[in-house]
Amino acid sequence: MSGAGRKIVLQMMTTLDGRLDDPMAWLHGVSDDQYREIDGIYAGYDTVLVGRTTYEEMAAYWPGAISEGTETNRRMAHRMNAIQKLVFSRSGAAPLTPWNNVERVAAATDADLAKYLVELKTQPGGDIHLSGGASLAQSVVALGLVDDYRFFVYPTVSPGKSWFAKLPAGLDLQLLGSSAYENGVVNLHYVPRQPAEEVHRESFTDMLT
Template sequence: MRKVIGAAFISLDGVMQAPGGPDEDTTGGFALGGWLFNSFDEEVGQQIDRLFSGDFDLLLGRRTYDIFAAYWPFVEGEDKALGARFDRAAKYVVTRGDQPLPWQNSHRVPDMSALAELKRGDGPDLIIQGSSTLYPQLLKAGLIDRLTVMTFPVVLGSGKRLFGDGTPPLSMRMIDHEVTGGGTVIATYEPDGGVKPGSFQAIPPTAAELERRHRMKEGLW
């Protein structure tokens, strides 16, 4: 069985939209594309190298696929080797649309059921880059095996977030972490079941507390 492994660049406030450049994704009026450039450091580069060091296939949302397909097959310079690896890898695109997928080795995945079947099959692990719309669906379907979150010391205020609408409540267990010289926190998690609420309250609720709860219930708090 394959694993589904996510890797996301995010800001301190959880935004992952358009880290690579100003024109990468301006949807919703996002004007801070390229926010990652001045925070990228050697340790983050090493993490990316480790992520793509073995055999892998790519799992992408349709918009991230469009971004990748217009860039990576044509890249030159120091990124050419990674572009060649992306070119050879199978690209599985989660989309209900019927638009062409012209990049070689590209395959349409219509829904989470089809992805679950793909995951049960043989082949290399499926690595997600970008693709913010996938995470709520994958987490809800229980298809994420591991998630590496690279949190950069920048606050963006708005934009597409890693855990967007539809994300289910769940617990995560940290299995690895480091802080880079530039202040980026790289943390890797695995799912660890549902959220188990508790309480720090050490005494029975006072009359003032009961009144506060009543006002909260009535929308007056």
């Protein structure tokens, strides 16, 4: 893939109300068909953007998962160990658990974060997975730098931090595709909708005519 076509993809498991933090409070499992889909999508990434706390959770699990679990889990473990991991923080001062192919990125302000990511998207490579945690995901979405949205929506509502909580304005998305899995989770694939001329409606009824 050329540098011009490189995209930042927000791919996350979430709830009906958009929660993305503390998944153990609401995530009730990943079915085999859903996991295979996630693994297939991940084959298109060569970089993951992650906050320090989420990185530590990943570093505690994936290195030891190469020889554990299902075939899909082992394949995902190999992908996670090989992929470039960019770990973002405001200061870059906190130590990180050693892992393969890790780079620390200090972005003191949102302007610093935007500058780094815009440059990253121009470099040759595959697509870039915006993983989390919640603060990093919210910041990148609010900066308008997400090119693709892939949500695995769990049929539950849970109070917490949502991916759209810090949006400075509305965001219109265009649906590219959807699929459902045996555990009731729905995969929704969106891209940002291009701005179009607005037609002012006086009432909801006008929208239906």
